[in-house]
Amino acid sequence: MSTVLDQKTLFSAIPTIKFEGLESDNPLAFRWYDESRVVAGKPMKEWLRFAGAYWHSFNGSGADPFGEPTHLFPWDAAGDAITRAKAKMDAAFEFLTKLGLPYYCFHDVDVVDYTNDVADNERRLQTMTEYARQKQQETGLKLLWGTANLFSHRRYMNGAATNPDFHVLAHGAAQVKAAIDATIALGGENYVFWGGREGYMTLLNTNMQREQENFARFLHTCKDYARRNGFRGTFFIEPKPMEPTKHQYDYDAATVIGFLRQYDLLGDFKLNLEVNHATLAGHTFQHELQVAADAGMLGSIDANRGDYQNGWDTDQFPNDIYELTESMLVILEAGGLQGGGINFDAKIRRNSTDVQDLFHAHIGGMDLFARALITADNVLQKSDYRQIRQQRYASFDEGAGAAFRRGELTLEQLRDYAAEHGEPQIISGRQEYLENLINRYI
Ligand code: XLS
Ligand code: NI
Ligand code: NI
Numbered sequence: 001m002s003t004v005l006d007q008k009t010l011f012s013a014i015p016t017i018k019f020e021g022l023e024s025d026n027p028l029a030f031r032w033y034d035e036s037r038v039v040a041g042k043p044m045k046e047w048l049r050f051a052g053a054y055w056h057s058f059n060g061s062g063a064d065p066f067g068e069p070t071h072l073f074p075w076d077a078a079g080d081a082i083t084r085a086k087a088k089m090d091a092a093f094e095f096l097t098k099l100g101l102p103y104y105c106f107h108d109v110d111v112v113d114y115t116n117d118v119a120d121n122e123r124r125l126q127t128m129t130e131y132a133r134q135k136q137q138e139t140g141l142k143l144l145w146g147t148a149n150l151f152s153h154r155r156y157m158n159g160a161a162t163n164p165d166f167h168v169l170a171h172g173a174a175q176v177k178a179a180i181d182a183t184i185a186l187g188g189e190n191y192v193f194w195g196g197r198e199g200y201m202t203l204l205n206t207n208m209q210r211e212q213e214n215f216a217r218f219l220h221t222c223k224d225y226a227r228r229n230g231f232r233g234t235f236f237i238e239p240k241p242m243e244p245t246k247h248q249y250d251y252d253a254a255t256v257i258g259f260l261r262q263y264d265l266l267g268d269f270k271l272n273l274e275v276n277h278a279t280l281a282g283h284t285f286q287h288e289l290q291v292a293a294d295a296g297m298l299g300s301i302d303a304n305r306g307d308y309q310n311g312w313d314t315d316q317f318p319n320d321i322y323e324l325t326e327s328m329l330v331i332l333e334a335g336g337l338q339g340g341g342i343n344f345d346a347k348i349r350r351n352s353t354d355v356q357d358l359f360h361a362h363i364g365g366m367d368l369f370a371r372a373l374i375t376a377d378n379v380l381q382k383s384d385y386r387q388i389r390q391q392r393y394a395s396f397d398e399g400a401g402a403a404f405r406r407g408e409l410t411l412e413q414l415r416d417y418a419a420e421h422g423e424p425q426i427i428s429g430r431q432e433y434l435e436n437l438i439n440r441y442i
Pocket of ligand 2: 194238274302345
């Protein structure tokens with residue numbers, strides 16, 4: 001991608017990526033991801049439901065705050081907005097099909113250039129929606145979720161739904177309406193809200209209560225519109241604690257669940273959790289997954305990873321089998337994702353400039369998830385992992401412990417139990433044993 005290649009030749013040298021197994025030395029093949037292999041009662045394909053992210057793979061230019069683009073895409077080279085958008089979509093579908101990714105995800109502005117004219121913007125998106133609909137039909141690819149970008153345009157510098165200016169909120173609403181229309185027309189299975197600038201830079205100029213109320217009202221309004229127009233999928237909120245703003249209201253899973261409960265949105269919304277957002281919030285990804293799973297809100301995930309040596313959202317492709325196995329344990333025990341899938345919200349590095357790099361990145365990520373799924377399933381089926389965890393709480397399963405859980409014991413009765421039974425035994429949490437267990441099955 002470092003030199004502008006002919007559109008037709010961009011991906012043509014790359015073969016369709018196939019499963020070749022562990023014997024294979026072919027870097028353009030899957031070694032673990034065998035889509036129809038059954039794990040824990042379901043084909044891998046159904047557990048994982050991989051999606052390609054339009055914004056990183058087909059718009060991400062490699063530019064950073066210090067440097068110009070390094071990924072020069074042929075589809076950006078010539079023609080009007082629709083011509084370029086169609087060329088990009090042709091390439092996108094070729095890429096997704098070659099990888100065997102069953103789904104894709106997009107923001108409105110990823111698909112076609114955004115204009116400031118509301119009606120013109122709607123027409124452009126409609127044209128591209130029709131084009132995408134045909135492409136989906138030809139290839140069998142599906143839309144995992146659609147969304148609107150309410151954070152890049154300068155008018156959103158103080159937020160969209162939480163902007164202090166109602167006029168800006170209305171523009172955000174216009175974009176969401178068009179993006180919901182597109183999602184419905186494409187049979188999109190979910191719709192995502194990532195509140196990129198729904199937060200503040202300083203509390204000195206911010207009425208937090210009013211902003212959160214407006215945010216909730218906005219979500220209700222969007223949800224009602226979508227439902228009235230036949231959208232039956234799930235709405236996802238994607239938590240992130242900061243970046244681009246100092247503080248974002250959708251801080252982490254627990255915060256979002258509290259917000260949805262407070263504003264009566266629990267019935268229609270679930271969570272789309274992103275690895276790098278979890279770490280930015282000071283959590284592990286497993287923590288976020290567990291919080292969501294426990295609330296019945298584990299909808300979808302954005303797969304990527306951060307960098308241990310710096311704090312920001314580097315969106316690198318996942319490559320740590322140990323961490324991912326821990327995450328898959330949570331996902332498997334929760335019975336899978338509710339309605340969502342695994343979206344590669346990840347980008348190749350600025351200096352990864354070969355066409356193959358985008359393939360290697362996704363192959364690595366897909367193989368890693370497949371391997372983590374198999375490993376986690378082995379841990380659950382073959383080891384005493386479940387038993388140890390269950391045993392740890394056994395004192396609550398019968399007798400006084402069970403009575404406590406049923407709400408039958410007063411504080412006095414608890415006191416008497418302590419006095420009668422003396423000092424509790426010291427019981428190990430067996431952390432190192434459990435940690436070794438994961439490595440044993442990798
Ligand atoms: C940015 C977010 C974004 C969402 C979609 O950090 O991850 O890419 O997934 O708006
Ligand atoms: Ni994301
Ligand atoms: Ni992100």
